[in-house]
Amino acid sequence: MSDSMMKYNVRKGLAHIFLYAVTASLLFPLFWMLMTSFKSPNEWVTYPPTWIPTEPTISNYRFIFFGSAGRFARTYSSAVIPYLNTAFVAVTSTLVAIVIGVLGSYSLSRFKTGGSLTLLSIIMPRMFPPMAMIIPLMIFFQLIRAIDTYWGLIIVYIGFTLPYSVLMLKGFMDGVPKEFTEAAMLDGLSEWQILYKIWLPIIKNGLMTTTLFLLILNWTEYTFALTLSSRGVETITLTLAKLFSNEAGTYYGPQSALGILAAIPTIIFGIFIHKHLAYGFTFGALKR
Amino acid sequence: MSERIKRKGKIPVNIIMLLPTNIIILFLIIIPTILVIWFSLVNFQPTFGINFWQSKFVFLDNYFKILMDDEFVKAVIRTVYISLICLGVEFTIGLLIASILTGNIHGKKILYPLLIIPIMIPPIVIGNNFWLIFSANGPVNQIISIILNTEFKASWFSHPKYAIIPIILSEIWHWYPLTFLILFSGLVNISTSEIRAAKILGATEWQLSWRIKFPKLKGIITIALVIRMMEALKVFDVVHLLTHGGPGTRTQTISFYLFKYGFKYSRISYVSAGAWIILFISLLGFSLALRSVLVERK
Numbered sequence: 001m002s003d004s005m006m007k008y009n010v011r012k013g014l015a016h017i018f019l020y021a022v023t024a025s026l027l028f029p030l031f032w033m034l035m036t037s038f039k040s041p042n043e044w045v046t047y048p049p050t051w052i053p054t055e056p057t058i059s060n061y062r063f064i065f066f067g068s069a070g071r072f073a074r075t076y077s078s079a080v081i082p083y084l085n086t087a088f089v090a091v092t093s094t095l096v097a098i099v100i101g102v103l104g105s106y107s108l109s110r111f112k113t114g115g116s117l118t119l120l121s122i123i124m125p126r127m128f129p130p131m132a133m134i135i136p137l138m139i140f141f142q143l144i145r146a147i148d149t150y151w152g153l154i155i156v157y158i159g160f161t162l163p164y165s166v167l168m169l170k171g172f173m174d175g176v177p178k179e180f181t182e183a184a185m186l187d188g189l190s191e192w193q194i195l196y197k198i199w200l201p202i203i204k205n206g207l208m209t210t211t212l213f214l215l216i217l218n219w220t221e222y223t224f225a226l227t228l229s230s231r232g233v234e235t236i237t238l239t240l241a242k243l244f245s246n247e248a249g250t251y252y253g254p255q256s257a258l259g260i261l262a263a264i265p266t267i268i269f270g271i272f273i274h275k276h277l278a279y280g281f282t283f284g285a286l287k288r
Numbered sequence: 289m290s291e292r293i294k295r296k297g298k299i300p301v302n303i304i305m306l307l308p309t310n311i312i313i314l315f316l317i318i319i320p321t322i323l324v325i326w327f328s329l330v331n332f333q334p335t336f337g338i339n340f341w342q343s344k345f346v347f348l349d350n351y352f353k354i355l356m357d358d359e360f361v362k363a364v365i366r367t368v369y370i371s372l373i374c375l376g377v378e379f380t381i382g383l384l385i386a387s388i389l390t391g392n393i394h395g396k397k398i399l400y401p402l403l404i405i406p407i408m409i410p411p412i413v414i415g416n417n418f419w420l421i422f423s424a425n426g427p428v429n430q431i432i433s434i435i436l437n438t439e440f441k442a443s444w445f446s447h448p449k450y451a452i453i454p455i456i457l458s459e460i461w462h463w464y465p466l467t468f469l470i471l472f473s474g475l476v477n478i479s480t481s482e483i484r485a486a487k488i489l490g491a492t493e494w495q496l497s498w499r500i501k502f503p504k505l506k507g508i509i510t511i512a513l514v515i516r517m518m519e520a521l522k523v524f525d526v527v528h529l530l531t532h533g534g535p536g537t538r539t540q541t542i543s544f545y546l547f548k549y550g551f552k553y554s555r556i557s558y559v560s561a562g563a564w565i566i567l568f569i570s571l572l573g574f575s576l577a578l579r580s581v582l583v584e585r586k
Binding site for chain 1: 466544
């Protein structure tokens, strides 16, 4: 073996070790949360902390789902309803945003409607910090009585994921070959039929990716839920924050259990579309 | 094509299709934006008992007041410096991992999704996560104790100087996958033939990255920078969960400041002026982003 070959191998080995070490340490917070979620109460705050629970228990998860008669019963009952709330709001708003997005992006991709100005007005909302928009939105919502309602929250979620929906789908639609559309036009199909029968089947995967991406965004949302619907519609992120506040600050076990449960769906969705995440977060600026 | 649409004599189909999008944008973006402008120019608080359309017009008074407010200016500066630190660290981590991962690495297919898990996690869960590991009896204190070889038990979240550290770290942890993803896809797209040619011509590793890789990545780096800055302006969830801006106002970011004055103290006009200043800054950044995106597309 030559000298340079040896050097190459050493470097490669070091790169491997380094990368594995970095990955492990970056996953440490998650590992810690997972472990804490299986710890029994007397292990939550012992020092030095135990890295792996000595007597693993699922009592934390039971608490999350069924609540308990302990001193937290007043502020916390069960995560089942928030879970269903989140699922309902996230799925509904995602589906509506996708339908609206499909129509809008078809119009933009096929006819270049409105040119870049339309595109600009669609991306802009997502560039603003939501906190700057929430106060007028809240006053507007008070006028139309949408505070603390399901449909109010759903509308907000639709509005703030729509830019992603339109731009991501537009990116996928731009890749549809012209020949298909021309052939369909010769066959006398209407625009709606071209969209439904030709384009949608072609961008099927893109549609799926966009849907999952929007689901992640809606599932992880906290700011709007906190300010616009905290008394009416409790989402899972609100439950976590609630379990967190006041006396429950050191209630580590159930907190981690709920954290794990809240993160699992988004991690699953995310793994599915991990190749397209960068595409989504950059509004399609980054090619797939 | 346009003839085909117009022939029917009705509203063109492309307009109909774009209509729902425009309606949503109108109701959720344009109307609130106009309301923000109006609020910022009048003196309106719900507690005054006067409707907002009858409030007293004070012109730029709110803007002067908020710009003179030390707390606001500090929150802006703090947000900027948090995002600068985050950007720096995230770029270093992202570039490092991306450049190693583009090489011939075993288990690449598993490492890649594992490395980007943090970006998929709800920010509130990330806050919770860092609350656990930075708790007084948590692993971070334990590890520091072992390294320093003395008992180290800081209560991070109530310490006036250290409280910002868990927040910055959680931000970095949440968003490094984005820079990593962007840089990775940039590096992958550089053609190998060009690099091979440079190597044959005797280019060193340093020249390779500085002369060939960097110029090709410039556009993509700009996008990453701008989008990351936009996200930094939104830092709220973690602050709200971990420190509530405290101790005192030591960890207040822009978003948290707006939240506090808007929702706790109901100073609508005052906050609207602040919001508009932030929107203006974002718009500037946004137009930059759009330009770089357009350049990239060409």
